[in-house]
Amino acid sequence: MPPVFNSEKCVRCGKCVKDCPAYILALDKKTDKTPHIIEEYKFECWHCGNCRISCPSDAISFEFPLYTLV
Amino acid sequence: MNKIQKEWGTLYETDMLILGTGASGVGAALKASEKGCEAIMIGKGTLESSGSLGGGNDHFMAALGTDEPHDDKETFINFYMKSAYGYKREQLSQWYDAFKPCLAVLDEVGTEFKPKEGGGRFRSVGFGQPGAWWLHIVNGRTIKRNLAKKIRKLPHIHVLDDIVITKLFAENNHITGCMGFNVLTGETVAVSCKVAINCLGWHAQRAGNNSTGNPFNCWFTPFTTGSYFSLAYEVGAAIINADISGRTTMLPKGWGAPGMNGINNMGGHELNALGDRFMGKYDPMWENGKRRNQIMGTEQEQLEGYGPPFYMDMRHLNKEDVHHLQYVLMPADKETYLDYCAARGIDFHTTPLEVEIGEIALSGMLLADERMETTVKGLFAGCNFTSFSGAMCGGFIAANHAADDAKTASQGILDDAVISAHKAKDMAPLENQKSTGLSYMEFEGPIRQVMDYYAGFRRNMPGMELALKRLDLITAYKDKVKAKNLHDLMRLREGFDLLELCKIHLFACLQRKETGRGMYKLSDYPNLDPNLDKGLAVQLKDGAPNCFWIEKTA
Ligand SMILES: Cc1cc2nc3c(=O)[nH]c(=O)nc-3n(C[C@H](O)[C@H](O)[C@H](O)COP(=O)(O)OP(=O)(O)OC[C@H]3O[C@@H](n4cnc5c(N)ncnc54)[C@H](O)[C@@H]3O)c2cc1C
Ligand code: SF4
Ligand code: SF4
Numbered sequence: 001m002p003p004v005f006n007s008e009k010c011v012r013c014g015k016c017v018k019d020c021p022a023y024i025l026a027l028d029k030k031t032d033k034t035p036h037i038i039e040e041y042k043f044e045c046w047h048c049g050n051c052r053i054s055c056p057s058d059a060i061s062f063e064f065p066l067y068t069l070v
Numbered sequence: 071m072n073k074i075q076k077e078w079g080t081l082y083e084t085d086m087l088i089l090g091t092g093a094s095g096v097g098a099a100l101k102a103s104e105k106g107c108e109a110i111m112i113g114k115g116t117l118e119s120s121g122s123l124g125g126g127n128d129h130f131m132a133a134l135g136t137d138e139p140h141d142d143k144e145t146f147i148n149f150y151m152k153s154a155y156g157y158k159r160e161q162l163s164q165w166y167d168a169f170k171p172c173l174a175v176l177d178e179v180g181t182e183f184k185p186k187e188g189g190g191r192f193r194s195v196g197f198g199q200p201g202a203w204w205l206h207i208v209n210g211r212t213i214k215r216n217l218a219k220k221i222r223k224l225p226h227i228h229v230l231d232d233i234v235i236t237k238l239f240a241e242n243n244h245i246t247g248c249m250g251f252n253v254l255t256g257e258t259v260a261v262s263c264k265v266a267i268n269c270l271g272w273h274a275q276r277a278g279n280n281s282t283g284n285p286f287n288c289w290f291t292p293f294t295t296g297s298y299f300s301l302a303y304e305v306g307a308a309i310i311n312a313d314i315s316g317r318t319t320m321l322p323k324g325w326g327a328p329g330m331n332g333i334n335n336m337g338g339h340e341l342n343a344l345g346d347r348f349m350g351k352y353d354p355m356w357e358n359g360k361r362r363n364q365i366m367g368t369e370q371e372q373l374e375g376y377g378p379p380f381y382m383d384m385r386h387l388n389k390e391d392v393h394h395l396q397y398v399l400m401p402a403d404k405e406t407y408l409d410y411c412a413a414r415g416i417d418f419h420t421t422p423l424e425v426e427i428g429e430i431a432l433s434g435m436l437l438a439d440e441r442m443e444t445t446v447k448g449l450f451a452g453c454n455f456t457s458f459s460g461a462m463c464g465g466f467i468a469a470n471h472a473a474d475d476a477k478t479a480s481q482g483i484l485d486d487a488v489i490s491a492h493k494a495k496d497m498a499p500l501e502n503q504k505s506t507g508l509s510y511m512e513f514e515g516p517i518r519q520v521m522d523y524y525a526g527f528r529r530n531m532p533g534m535e536l537a538l539k540r541l542d543l544i545t546a547y548k549d550k551v552k553a554k555n556l557h558d559l560m561r562l563r564e565g566f567d568l569l570e571l572c573k574i575h576l577f578a579c580l581q582r583k584e585t586g587r588g589m590y591k592l593s594d595y596p597n598l599d600p601n602l603d604k605g606l607a608v609q610l611k612d613g614a615p616n617c618f619w620i621e622k623t624a
Contacts, residue, residue: 002406021115021124021293022286023253023557041557044286046326048125049405053211054118062409067282068324069414 002062003051005034009059016051016060025051034059071108071228078490079251079258084110084228085476086469087261089235089248089301090269092121092294094452096217097168097465098267098472100175103224107473110261111221112230113270114253114293114560118218121271122291123458126211128332128403129196129204130176130183131459132169136190140201149199153456155605156310156620160440164470165455168463173205179216182208184398196335198359204335206394210402233259234560235270235297236496238449239484240305245448246482248301249489251496253560258493264479265472268307268436268444269452269465270298273317274571276514276564278429278522280321285518288326289319289428295564296571298453302436303574307444308609310620312434312571313578314588318365320382323424325410330382332399333423334358336391339383340368341422342376347383357382362589368427369527381422392418430526430589432575437607437620441471445609448472448479499553499562507552514565516544521572530593531580538576544569577615578608 003016003025010033017025017035022044027035037045043065052060072083088098091113102109113120133146147162184192184206193202207213221227235250249260271294276285286292299309320330320340334357339347352367353359371377384392396418400407410416416423436444436451442464444451450468453461499507524537548566553559585591586598605620 002409019116019119021119021121021291023115023560043284044292046125046286046288046292047404047406047410048119048291049211050119050124053125053215053405062406064325064410064413067284068287068410070324 002045002047002064003037003060004063005036006059006061007033009057010034011057013056015054015056019050019054021048021050022046071110076486078486078493079260081484082110082230082259082261083481084108084261085264086110086472087112087248087263087266088269088465088469089113089266090121090271090452091115091117091229091231092269092271093123093458093461094269094271094465096221097172097462098269098452098469099221099224099227101466101469102473103226105470105473106226107469107476108226110228110230112233112235112248112250112261114232114234116231117221117229118215121214121294122273123214124291125405126402127213127458128207128210128329128399129458130173130207131196131203131457132173132205133166133201133203134169138202141203145200146203151623154311154315154435155622156435156437158440158623161438161442161454164467165460165463168466169459172459172462172466175217175220176213179220180209181213181216184208184394194335195358196331197361198353198355204331206399207402208398211405230259234563235301236563237492238266238301238305239482240446240449241482243306243447245305245446247484249492251556251559253556256556258489258496260484260489262482262484264476264481265448265450267450267452267465267468267472268298268302270294270301272298272433272435272453274299274432274568275429276518276568277432277572278518278526280326280429281426282324285429289321289328290431293564295568296432297567299434299436299574300567300570302444302446302449303570303610305446305449306610307446307449308437308607309574310435310437310605310607312432312574312608313582313606315433315435316430316575316589317361317433318428318430318589319361320364320368320380320425321428322410323379323426326428327404327407327410329400329403329407332395332403333382333384334364336384336395337387339386340364340425341381341383342371343379344376346376348376365427365589366527372427378426380425382425383422384418385420385422389419432571442468443471448475497559498549499551499559502552504552506550508547508550509552510558510561510565513544513547513551513562514568517541517565517569517572520544525576525579525590527590528593529590531583531595534576534580538573538580541569541573541576574608574615578606578617581606581617
């Protein structure tokens with residue numbers, strides 16, 4: 001489900017979390033290798049791509065939910 | 071700007087309050103700063119990414135007064151005077167005058183427009199307009215970032231991100247301020263002002279579903295749900311065209327994304343399931359006519375069984391245009407467009423794009439005078455014009471007048487006891503953890519259930535009366551809602567404002583006994599009534615909605 005984070009590339013800057021207008025991303029800098037989408041709210045993602053626009057290290061790709069493909 | 075710590079939270083004092091940080095808020099901030107007016111911009115999300123402009127836009131509309139056909143002010147004004155009731159020639163004249171300064175800012179922050187062969191900017195015709203007014207933007211995905219960078223450095227402008235506005239205040243029919251809460255910290259924030267620009271967005275989403283059943287998977291930003299209307303209505307602003315301004319678009323199948331303006335104006339053909347191009351039956355300009363006609367036409371084909379599926383076919387266009395559409399315009403319009411294409415194996419060169427009729431977005435305008443001042447003194451309408459250009463220029467011209475008035479208006483006084491009482495009400499869902507309490511989706515879902523069922527493209531008066539009663543029932547559940555956290559609390563507020571706008575919409579629709587001006591057909595009033603060629607306004611009077619007609623102006 002969008003977005004998908006690449007742990008090799010992510011520098012854990014938190015910019016994607018800050019700029020997500022849905023407030024559905026989280027990053028615990030102490031424990032997380034990358035941000036994650038909060039499972040309970042993932043359906044609120046409107047695929048605006050703001051997380052990726054904010055990302056300085058090209059660490060975000062998108063996987064489209066099944067309901068957008070049928 | 072003053073910042074004062076209060077027992078209930080933080081109070082800010084400013085001359086101008088800009089409600090909302092989307093394209094319209096940006097326009098307002100630019101003008102406020104230019105005029106040296108101290109302003110606070112306040113809204114949900116961050117300025118960099120909020121609103122419909124956040125993830126990209128690929129067109130900016132501007133008639134530029136060149137010697138190209140129909141590029142003059144008069145033609146522009148005449149076109150828009152016919153598009154909605156309540157516009158005044160002076161308003162549209164100011165919109166036209168704002169094109170050049172707004173374009174200059176877009177140029178300054180690095181917006182790239184598609185050049186025209188032989189010099190100048192390329193423009194195309196859209197939405198049944200007489201002139202080629204739509205400039206093509208190549209790097210649309212970063213417009214909002216670039217504008218935000220400028221605004222954060224502007225003198226006199228202060229940005230308060232992450233604030234959900236829950237209430238406007240007015241005293242003696244003059245705006246005094248607003249309050250809300252910080253969605254990250256929960257802190258209550260209030261702003262007292264001399265004047266305010268309402269830039270909360272005129273397209274309310276989540277009033278209905280598309281085929282996916284996910285209300286957040288929609289065309290415009292799903293986080294704009296009607297506060298532009300509901301919050302202003304509550305303090306006495308009159309709303310016009312709530313009955314007929316609902317609109318939608320054709321979506322790529324299963325996905326809430328725009329882009330149809332680019333596809334239509336570059337010459338895409340809409341096909342039904344039999345492979346027939348049919349739009350000529352519904353609009354003399356075919357696909358590139360009025361969007362309402364494209365939707366109503368597609369809906370008619372669907373009822374007659376000629377679809378789904380429906381397609382937009384671009385295969386006949388020249389290779390360069392198709393490439394420009396898919397690889398320049400579409401990702402400039404929505405950042406993730408090419409990911410969607412990759413996931414579905416879409417190539418505009420070889421395969422028609424499957425499309426569907428999108429969800430209905432509710433809309434309307436705040437009734438405003440020549441200076442964009444609403445029926446509430448000191449409260450100006452920033453989102454009364456359409457699209458990116460209308461939003462940015464609309465904020466810009468509203469702030470022009472508001473800044474003048476701020477010189478003589480007095481500072482709004484907000485009552486601590488009133489704010490504390492509202493804070494308790496705002497936060498109450500966090501205290502409610504009963505198993506019978508309604509989550510935000512349990513509260514909001516039934517609104518769509520009612521609207522989709524009784525207030526779709528085909529309706530009747532008894533159905534809408536029943537719908538209004540059902541919405542009243544949902545209203546009675548407002549004090550049964552619960553929120554686990556601030557995120558849920560924010561969504562609940564969005565649901566409350568959505569509910570209010572749906573009620574205003576239905577109330578207005580029940581007064582308009584005809585078919586043909588809105589995006590729906592009434593089975594009990596199937597014909598256009600020439601006597602109803604006028605606007606309908608709704609205003610709260612003594613706690614109840616009250617309607618009045620606005621005669622058309624030439
Ligand atoms: C993906 C996409 C592509 C588009 N492409 C084009 C295009 O190419 N050309 C074009 O002309 N138009 C386009 N549009 C339309 C255009 O972007 C919008 O018309 C315009 O941006 C609207 O701006 P606005 O400021 O009026 O409203 P919005 O963008 O809705 O901004 C309103 C702001 O107010 C905030 N807000 C609302 N309620 C509250 C509240 N209660 N508390 C706090 N904050 C609140 C919202 O979060 C938001 O930031 C597109 C729209 C989308 C979604
Ligand atoms: S695409 Fe938009 S809504 Fe979805 S996670 Fe990224 S920033 Fe948030
Ligand atoms: S913006 Fe990119 S680098 Fe920064 S935390 Fe997010 S994914 Fe990682």
